[in-house]
Amino acid sequence: MTDPEQKPTSPRRRPGGRSARIRAAVMEATMQMLKDRGIEGLNVAEIAARVGIPESTIYRRWKSREGLVVETVLARMNDTIPLPDTGSFRSDLHALLQQSASFLESPDGLLLTRSMFSTMNRTDSEARQLYWQTRFSHLGTLVQRAIERNEVRPDTDPGAFITAMTGALYVRMLVLEAPLDAAFLDQLEQMFLQGVLKQDKKIDA
Amino acid sequence: MTDPEQKPTSPRRRPGGRSARIRAAVMEATMQMLKDRGIEGLNVAEIAARVGIPESTIYRRWKSREGLVVETVLARMNDTIPLPDTGSFRSDLHALLQQSASFLESPDGLLLTRSMFSTMNRTDSEARQLYWQTRFSHLGTLVQRAIERNEVRPDTDPGAFITAMTGALYVRMLVLEAPLDAAFLDQLEQMFLQGVLKQDKKIDA
Numbered sequence: 001m002t003d004p005e006q007k008p009t010s011p012r013r014r015p016g017g018r019s020a021r022i023r024a025a026v027m028e029a030t031m032q033m034l035k036d037r038g039i040e041g042l043n044v045a046e047i048a049a050r051v052g053i054p055e056s057t058i059y060r061r062w063k064s065r066e067g068l069v070v071e072t073v074l075a076r077m078n079d080t081i082p083l084p085d086t087g088s089f090r091s092d093l094h095a096l097l098q099q100s101a102s103f104l105e106s107p108d109g110l111l112l113t114r115s116m117f118s119t120m121n122r123t124d125s126e127a128r129q130l131y132w133q134t135r136f137s138h139l140g141t142l143v144q145r146a147i148e149r150n151e152v153r154p155d156t157d158p159g160a161f162i163t164a165m166t167g168a169l170y171v172r173m174l175v176l177e178a179p180l181d182a183a184f185l186d187q188l189e190q191m192f193l194q195g196v197l198k199q200d201k202k203i204d205a
Numbered sequence: 206m207t208d209p210e211q212k213p214t215s216p217r218r219r220p221g222g223r224s225a226r227i228r229a230a231v232m233e234a235t236m237q238m239l240k241d242r243g244i245e246g247l248n249v250a251e252i253a254a255r256v257g258i259p260e261s262t263i264y265r266r267w268k269s270r271e272g273l274v275v276e277t278v279l280a281r282m283n284d285t286i287p288l289p290d291t292g293s294f295r296s297d298l299h300a301l302l303q304q305s306a307s308f309l310e311s312p313d314g315l316l317l318t319r320s321m322f323s324t325m326n327r328t329d330s331e332a333r334q335l336y337w338q339t340r341f342s343h344l345g346t347l348v349q350r351a352i353e354r355n356e357v358r359p360d361t362d363p364g365a366f367i368t369a370m371t372g373a374l375y376v377r378m379l380v381l382e383a384p385l386d387a388a389f390l391d392q393l394e395q396m397f398l399q400g401v402l403k404q405d406k407k408i409d410a
Contacts, residue, residue: 168369196397198355
């Protein structure tokens, strides 16, 4: 993507034709500008110019500057944090926590996450909400599968689980500004899998 | 505080003398201005004028505008969400979740939490970090007590527990913009106490 040898005019794979190509080019330009300048410096007119399309095309497709940022960030997350499917919930959760932590602590991940949170105060939040819901429900299939395999209690809400897991990582990283180190991830794994009560204090079937 | 009958010149209790009185007056004015205008409209010079002190006194005491906001918000949280101490971890956690949810969903709580998160992108984060650490370690004593009472596994890190609990509430409310309803709080309670694994899948002492 940042290979200086790559000619901008070189032919590309065309998985979805012209409109998919434009979408990819816009998101690539957005990603690059986010990295260079942060969310405050993101300029939709300039992105349109770089890609060689009218600005109105971007607003038609993404509705708003925020919609564009959200989709770009989440697409990158989906690419970088694939859904583990090892056949065991314990190792799926372990892999997901490891991958999420590595991504969130990478320069890209930190930048993207801060960008997402800095839009928190805006009223124009539909795009953000929609994409987080999509992302969380995607991650939730990991819990759903474990319920179907009879590993996880059937009354577990996958959405609540993913919310708590993601919340723990974000608050640790962004609010406390503490590292997502192995000791912390082990604590989460243990807590979510076994709970914190001692065995003889549990009411369980 | 907002009682129109109250004369501004009426004598007040003086728990810590003049400096404590000034501190309280500044935080009250800050709280009021945050409610009226949000964090963007907060003006330190105006707060100083309302209280009748030089602006420099505020900067000496709170270092920065952000420091002032953070201390004001967290002091309000500590007043509004007292630490439960029922003698049982299960009911302590239940009470803490209920109180936290009620506060976070109140107009004050929502405003204050959004204000805190909207400062996320600033580099001047020492004050914020310090106060969150203080807040979390205060809440963590609830877990610590349960470990001492032999209810909770001794290898549980109170900080990780509070981080996950708080993270779940914030992400649900601020990122997903979904309600902190009884069903969600029940899920958290169950998850954190018992874990999500089915009994026969647990490795536990």
